[in-house]
Amino acid sequence: MSEQSKNFWAGARAEIPLLIGVFPFGMIYGALALNAGLSASAAQSMSSIVFAGSAQFITTELVHQLTPGPVIVLTIAVVNLRHMLYSASLAPYLASLSTRWKVLLGYLLTDEAYAPTAIHYEKEGITPWGHWFLLGAGLALWTNWQISTGLGIFLGTAIPESWSLDFALPLTFIAMVVPVLKNRPAIAAAISAGVVALVAYSLPYKLGLILAALVGITVGTVLEGRKSPKGTL
Amino acid sequence: MNIWLVMLLGGLITFGMRFSLIYLFGRFQIPETMRRALHYVPPAVLSAIVFPELFLHDGALHLALDNYRLLAGVIAVLVAWFSKNTLITTIAGMITLFLLQFFL
Numbered sequence: 001m002s003e004q005s006k007n008f009w010a011g012a013r014a015e016i017p018l019l020i021g022v023f024p025f026g027m028i029y030g031a032l033a034l035n036a037g038l039s040a041s042a043a044q045s046m047s048s049i050v051f052a053g054s055a056q057f058i059t060t061e062l063v064h065q066l067t068p069g070p071v072i073v074l075t076i077a078v079v080n081l082r083h084m085l086y087s088a089s090l091a092p093y094l095a096s097l098s099t100r101w102k103v104l105l106g107y108l109l110t111d112e113a114y115a116p117t118a119i120h121y122e123k124e125g126i127t128p129w130g131h132w133f134l135l136g137a138g139l140a141l142w143t144n145w146q147i148s149t150g151l152g153i154f155l156g157t158a159i160p161e162s163w164s165l166d167f168a169l170p171l172t173f174i175a176m177v178v179p180v181l182k183n184r185p186a187i188a189a190a191i192s193a194g195v196v197a198l199v200a201y202s203l204p205y206k207l208g209l210i211l212a213a214l215v216g217i218t219v220g221t222v223l224e225g226r227k228s229p230k231g232t233l
Numbered sequence: 234m235n236i237w238l239v240m241l242l243g244g245l246i247t248f249g250m251r252f253s254l255i256y257l258f259g260r261f262q263i264p265e266t267m268r269r270a271l272h273y274v275p276p277a278v279l280s281a282i283v284f285p286e287l288f289l290h291d292g293a294l295h296l297a298l299d300n301y302r303l304l305a306g307v308i309a310v311l312v313a314w315f316s317k318n319t320l321i322t323t324i325a326g327m328i329t330l331f332l333l334q335f336f337l
Contacts, residue, residue, distance in 0.1 A: 119275060216281065224269060
């Protein structure tokens with residue numbers, strides 16, 4: 001198997017545990033969007049045009065409340081601000097790619113594609129075919145999101161809530177973050193971000209998440225700087 | 234504003250933010266401190282997503298033995314630590330949650 005397809009399938013495989021959680025999430029979105037008054041074609045298209053789970057849920061809710069369009073657009077922007085962090089985080093590994101690749105991978109850069117890719121890159125460093133990993137993870141998620149949206153639109157939410165499949169997502173994130181916690185700065189970054197996320201949870205538009213991430217990043221960086229002034233990379 | 238226009242603008246902004254720094258950092262040198270800081274994005278963001286899912290119930294702190302998600306999360310942390318395997322960890326956490334929900 002070529003290096004390209006090896007990386008591509010590794011990315012797609014890394015996405016599988018996340019899909020357990022994403023699939024019901026997509027179905028719920030599809031069902032809710034119809035209930036909120038969106039047409040089936042608009043509900044389905046949003047999954048490829050916006051392609052961002054939480055922003056789509058919030059948009060659905062705002063459409064339902066007859067919120068003015070510009071307010072919805074602004075809300076989507078703020079809710080998705082965290083993607084700039086992901087973009088910055090992966091940038092060093094994608095720096096040598098053509099603009100065409102960067103456009104494609106930028107489009108596919110969701111929370112669920114970012115998480116396994118970032119962990120993979122931290123482990124492997126910069127490799128010539130690493131971008132195929134993100135492509136594999138991103139396309140696996142994209143395909144899943146389109147299909148689950150469609151099923152939600154036509155079947156409603158067929159999966160009972162008592163199955164708690166939504167919990168598969170935080171579990172996968174746990175599985176990814178624990179092996180990264182190899183030193184004190186990383187542990188401190190994780191715990192401080194987690195605690196701030198709890199305290200700031202009530203902030204609107206996922207701003208609590210962004211604040212928490214920034215605090216965690218700062219704590220980790222400062223601690224690492226103290227340990228070795230020259231920095232270790 | 235038409236829903237299609239809302240989606241189009243929302244989608245363009247979302248894409249722009251995802252694409253922005255991948256594009257810019259390819260053209261400019263990333264400062265060393267920033268490069269170092271970026272290594273902490275994964276642990277910080279992932280725990281910022283996970284903590285509320287485990288510790289909060291309807292937005293309020295829920296520290297008790299009947300917080301099954303917290304218990305299942307702790308099991309998942311242990312399984313992740315020893316197995317280093319995402320699929321095994323996810324399945325172990327889901328099974329723990331099922332067992333707690335159905336038998337307690």
